Amino acid sequence: MSNQTLTDPLTLYGKTFNSRFLLGTALYESPEIMLDSVATSQTEILTLGLRRQNPAQGDGERFWQMIQSTGCTLLPNTAGCKSAKEAINLALMSRELFATNWVKLEVIGDDYNLQPDPFQLLEAAQELIAQDFCVLPYCTDDLILCQRLREAGCQVLMPWGAPIGTGRGLLNRYALKALRQRFDCPLIIDAGLGAPSQACDAMELGFDGVLLNTAVAKAQDPALMAASFRSAISAGRDAYRAGLMQKRQTAHPSTPTIGQPFWHQNS
Amino acid sequence: MHQYPTAKHPLNIAIAGYGLLGRLLAWRLLLLGHSVTVYDKGRSGSNTSAAYSAAGMLAPISEAAASHPSIYRAGTEAINTWANWCSELGLSHAIQQQGSLIVAHPQDRAELTQFYRDSQRIAAENTSMTLTMLNRQQVSELEPDLSNQLDQGLWINPEAHLDNRALLAGLDQWLQRTDVTIWYDSEVSVSPKQITDLNSGRHFQHDWVIDCRGAGARFDQPTLRGVRGETLHLETREVTLQRPVRLMHPRYQLYIVPKPNHRFVIGATQLESEDLSPISLQSNLELSSAVYTLAPAFAEARILEAGVNLRPAYANNLPHVSANEGLISANGLFRHGYLLAPLVVAQTLSILHGQNNLACEQLISQPHSEQATHEV
Numbered sequence: 001m002s003n004q005t006l007t008d009p010l011t012l013y014g015k016t017f018n019s020r021f022l023l024g025t026a027l028y029e030s031p032e033i034m035l036d037s038v039a040t041s042q043t044e045i046l047t048l049g050l051r052r053q054n055p056a057q058g059d060g061e062r063f064w065q066m067i068q069s070t071g072c073t074l075l076p077n078t079a080g081c082k083s084a085k086e087a088i089n090l091a092l093m094s095r096e097l098f099a100t101n102w103v104k105l106e107v108i109g110d111d112y113n114l115q116p117d118p119f120q121l122l123e124a125a126q127e128l129i130a131q132d133f134c135v136l137p138y139c140t141d142d143l144i145l146c147q148r149l150r151e152a153g154c155q156v157l158m159p160w161g162a163p164i165g166t167g168r169g170l171l172n173r174y175a176l177k178a179l180r181q182r183f184d185c186p187l188i189i190d191a192g193l194g195a196p197s198q199a200c201d202a203m204e205l206g207f208d209g210v211l212l213n214t215a216v217a218k219a220q221d222p223a224l225m226a227a228s229f230r231s232a233i234s235a236g237r238d239a240y241r242a243g244l245m246q247k248r249q250t251a252h253p254s255t256p257t258i259g260q261p262f263w264h265q266n267s
Numbered sequence: 268m269h270q271y272p273t274a275k276h277p278l279n280i281a282i283a284g285y286g287l288l289g290r291l292l293a294w295r296l297l298l299l300g301h302s303v304t305v306y307d308k309g310r311s312g313s314n315t316s317a318a319y320s321a322a323g324m325l326a327p328i329s330e331a332a333a334s335h336p337s338i339y340r341a342g343t344e345a346i347n348t349w350a351n352w353c354s355e356l357g358l359s360h361a362i363q364q365q366g367s368l369i370v371a372h373p374q375d376r377a378e379l380t381q382f383y384r385d386s387q388r389i390a391a392e393n394t395s396m397t398l399t400m401l402n403r404q405q406v407s408e409l410e411p412d413l414s415n416q417l418d419q420g421l422w423i424n425p426e427a428h429l430d431n432r433a434l435l436a437g438l439d440q441w442l443q444r445t446d447v448t449i450w451y452d453s454e455v456s457v458s459p460k461q462i463t464d465l466n467s468g469r470h471f472q473h474d475w476v477i478d479c480r481g482a483g484a485r486f487d488q489p490t491l492r493g494v495r496g497e498t499l500h501l502e503t504r505e506v507t508l509q510r511p512v513r514l515m516h517p518r519y520q521l522y523i524v525p526k527p528n529h530r531f532v533i534g535a536t537q538l539e540s541e542d543l544s545p546i547s548l549q550s551n552l553e554l555s556s557a558v559y560t561l562a563p564a565f566a567e568a569r570i571l572e573a574g575v576n577l578r579p580a581y582a583n584n585l586p587h588v589s590a591n592e593g594l595i596s597a598n599g600l601f602r603h604g605y606l607l608a609p610l611v612v613a614q615t616l617s618i619l620h621g622q623n624n625l626a627c628e629q630l631i632s633q634p635h636s637e638q639a640t641h642e643v
Contacts, residue, residue, distance in 0.1 A: 029333070030580075030584035032583040033583075035582070060538075062541070165517055
């Protein structure tokens with residue numbers, strides 16, 4: 001990170017970031033395109049998974065070295081885990097491998113829509129926090145689940161916009177708005193966004209950041225799409241900070257009519 | 268039979284690695300009158316190369332849609348080259364050119380649409396390509412043994428598939444009839460004009476060394492990595508397919524490639540891993556359930572093999588041929604081994620004969636690397 005004073009930093013577990021865009025490293029056509037997209041996204045946090053590797057044998061090392069070469073903060077995930085026990089084991093392995101106690105905690109409850117299992121998620125979060133992890137949980141937009149995760153000690157919540165990889169945007173605005181109103185901790189929309197306008201929408205609602213992967217990796221030009229999301233997220237954030245006007249029922253002229261000659265007023 | 272001009276100055280060439288590239292290069296170089304010595308770390312007949320585990324698809328459209336658009340043109344030329352090569356080897360039956368069928372389950376239709384859109388982009392620039400959308404009845408007319416749940420399909424041409432094991436055996440037989448020397452059990456290191464046997468420490472001098480050890484070269488090349496792929500080899504008399512069938516799914520892209528004698532290759536996983544341990548239960552489940560949903564009659568197929576191998580890849584997942592005087596490295600074919608081998612062979616021969624081959628260089632670009640000393 002640069003030495004310049006950050007005007008609007010994102011603070012997660014005591015660490016500050018200039019970018020509010022978190023990017024995944026899976027699904028790209030090649031590592032080179034992934035690295036190009038990371039560069040244009042200007043992200044400072046990258047997620048990566050090691051579920052299907054055999055890290056005990058130094059496996060997948062060359063791919064990880066390429067990710068590490070970006071200098072970004074690494075956020076290992078527990079993608080593909082279906083029980084608290086699996087997720088905890090993987091988190092412990094990641095901590096050793098990447099020398100970080102940060103983990104994006106993901107416990108999947110359903111094979112088809114990859115919906116988080118709230119019960120296993122909470123159990124895993126409690127255990128990992130007891131073991132000094134900084135847990136960033138991928139959760140649903142359920143208020144009570146989010147409360148329980150906060151009580152367990154999560155300083156960040158990452159509710160879904162829509163199921164992973166669907167590109168459907170914010171499916172339940174009511175629930176997401178309620179989360180924003182009720183929690184003052186950082187809230188990051190994780191998963192389900194397909195278009196930059198949806199990311200902008202999330203930021204306008206007051207969310208603190210956006211985490212995505214498929215929408216960039218599967219674009220025809222991933223690096224350009226990464227840049228587009230970067231701009232949209234920053235525009236949405238600025239709009240939130242600037243304060244959106246309230247919607248009204250009736251039209252109001254943007255140019256005042258007072259002071260105009262009367263024969264212009266009815267034209 | 269083709270006539271080959273014999274090289275005016277026959278060279279003494281060493282080839283490190285007896286996989287697909289090693290065999291093809293040995294064949295072509297011997298035809299040109301050069302003398303060839305092959306070094307391979309495997310045992311004679313051990314079949315450990317990625318070429319043996321592969322499904323042998325020549326799928327320029329599918330691969331261009333899934334990765335680099337420039338693969339399309341190189342890949343369609345490769346189909347022609349393979350047809351010629353198979354006929355030269357007396358193995359015309361080893362190539363089948365019936366296109367490929369792309370299908371998706373009704374709930375995943377978006378995947379098929381996305382593929383159609385991506386392919387149309389390439390078709391716009393290449394009039395040789397045909398994309399035909401099929402309805403349920405047309406799918407079942409084309410491949411009657413597929414599940415009747417499939418209500419849509421995309422038939423794409425030109426795509427082909429090889430009986431790759433017959434082909435490798437055919438090349439072995441051809442080479443056995445020549446005076447080529449093949450050193451098995453030879454783990455080697457390569458340097459310009461020199462091969463060093465790591466077991467004995469002995470050095471062997473050659474005019475040129477060609478390094479095509481695939482993922483085996485990754486310890487010498489920091490930018491080369493292995494990408495794990497797992498395949499299932501099945502046998503059943505209950506299903507007949509004329510052409511490769513590819514299933515589009517949100518998370519997996521799997522294919523079935525028919526082989527002679529009622530055999531099928533199901534593939535393949537793609538994991539950023541250099542682990543060569545046996546296939547995992549999860550990968551087996553994914554491959555098996557995909558094939559079962561495509562044609563339930565596969566339920567009673569026998570699993571003859573579960574192959575695991577490493578695809579050699581550079582950061583851009585494209586092949587790369589680099590050279591300095593006396594040493595050529597030809598590697599990084601990733602999952603396009605059969606599709607791009609003709610291009611890599613052509614580029615390697617051009618370098619040996621001191622010619623520039625611009626068509627090849629456009630695709631075989633420089634990977635993210637510090638391989639300056641190896642630049643073409």
